[in-house]
Amino acid sequence: MPVTLAILTAAGAAVLGFANGANDVSKGVATLAGTGRASYRTAIAWGTLWTLAGALASFAISAGLVNAFTSAIVGPEVLALPTFPLAVATGAAAWVIFASLTGLPVSTTHAVTGGIVGVALAAGGAGSVRWWVLLSGIAAPLAVSPLASAAIGYAVQGFGARVAPACVCVEESGVAAGLTGADGAASAVFAPGVVVRTCRCAEGGGGLPAGGTGGGWRLFPAQALHWGASAALSFARGVNDNAKIAAIGALGLTALHADLRVAFAVTGRR
Template sequence: MNSPTIEKRRIALEEKYLSSITKSPLTGIVIATLTTFVFIATGLLPYQTLETVIGFIIVAWLAVENGGNDVSKGVAPLVSSGAAKEIVALVYGSLVTAVGGFLSIYLGIKLLKLFTGGIIGANYKITIVMALAMAAGAALWVAFATRFSLPVSTTHAIVGAVVVVGTVTYGFSSVVWSSLIHKVVLPLILSPALGLSIAWLLMYAISLLKIPENASRGLTWISSGAICFVRAVNDTPKIVAITVLVAMLPSDVRQTDSLLPMFLLVTVAMGIGSLVKGLSVTRLLSNKVTQLDNYSSVSAVLTTTALVLSSSQMGLPVSTTHVSTSAIIGAGVRKGRQAINWIVVRDMVLSWLVTLPGAGLLGAIAYYILRILIN
């Protein structure tokens, strides 16, 4: 057997091994467990009870899986346009994600308030069992999606788990449906349409401006970093909200000093998850949806950055997944319908549609199991 054949087999085996590591939910659980115990051992995260420690691990797992699934939305245009190799793009995206996650304690506090007290009525107490089930349902769903390289919304997963667990515990009346519809459902429905249409228009405008190749490549780097930053600002408070519930802190907590350890835990877990588990979804968005050039990459990333950042400031939990993926499709459609892999798009849209009930169902199952084990 000649050496080129041996080398190809070696590369194929390495690729298979790497793929299994990055996609496996077990990888996320190991990272989350180690990260949580490091925080506890160093005193960054105060030890409370066994239930809260388990809760911190589950929340950290959700952050890891969120990082692995969501970092791709920022770095995929870099890879697709040829501006960066996969590993370079993931390192870049993970670092910027960590910065955004840390600063979200100041920039995304409105989302924390929504997810700790804006979905379940104030008259209904969220118990430790409920909080653990909510975190487990969302984490399991995002881990499942990452395993099959599907870019799903962590926001959808959290909302689905919170609503269904609240409903099975206290009934439909426990959910603040008016707040859910206006502050969650409508933004999540409108964001894909806005992302697609704005990216399509921007692609047209950028093509008229005739931006030099080097300038457009530089803009892609800056804008991709901005996406990773704003999506961390948008997602970190939602995950920290579950941590607040797990730690049984008051839902109206506003002191950043008491929240800082939780923001750090989620930020570190999300950053590690972005680097370790971000490869599979990045490959799907960068190679299998459409092929972006520098112009279309700039269009997609500028659209995502603007929509997600403005939504975070208004306290609206839009899905970075929906916005960025729709923006990539919108930029690609400008080249013609044949430029889009519609089979892949169909699979992604189907995964979006089933995320709310899917994460909710997993959360309900986790609730009944935990109620037996803990109570």
């Protein structure tokens, strides 16, 4: 692979990663901003942080996914094409950017898969695509995922409906103690303290529940779970999508490395 082509492939993978982040980060934190729990900027920053963490983690735990989006779908004759990774990255990035600009729902997984299949069909025809692997290993999970998410969401909603009204109240409190001085005079001393207890309170209401003795805080488990769920979604998306994009870039770098080794070997013999 010429150096110029390798650079273009790396640039294409980078553009695809940019388009993916611009489109998908907001999905993981949309409910945080939509419900008013966080400002748009705060929600995006939260999603970006956990997406980055997932992307870094993908280098250690996503080897199988990288294989699924390269050698598992098409044959080695397609992977050996010097233009294969560039064509896939360009096609996927172009569609994701177009969908993002026009407000269409889009999936990076669908875009990358379509790009791989399109290049394989153009290069070697229908016989160059491993259709059974494509259908069973990629298309089937993509079709099942909305149903699985719906079932899990249905179950979690029942649990959340019971948790949402509850909160943890942290209140300032104190204990009055009687003291007798050296002169026999009695006095009272108020010792400050903190009381932590579960309580029921309307979310968004200010102040403390009845019975509080001063300043304090309300901690809402439902809000904590909401933030945690958005973090988990962003992390998982980073793990999943980064592996696919990295696979495309890795193909270009691998081919470039092989060409450089050949060039060095030829130069050394001279």
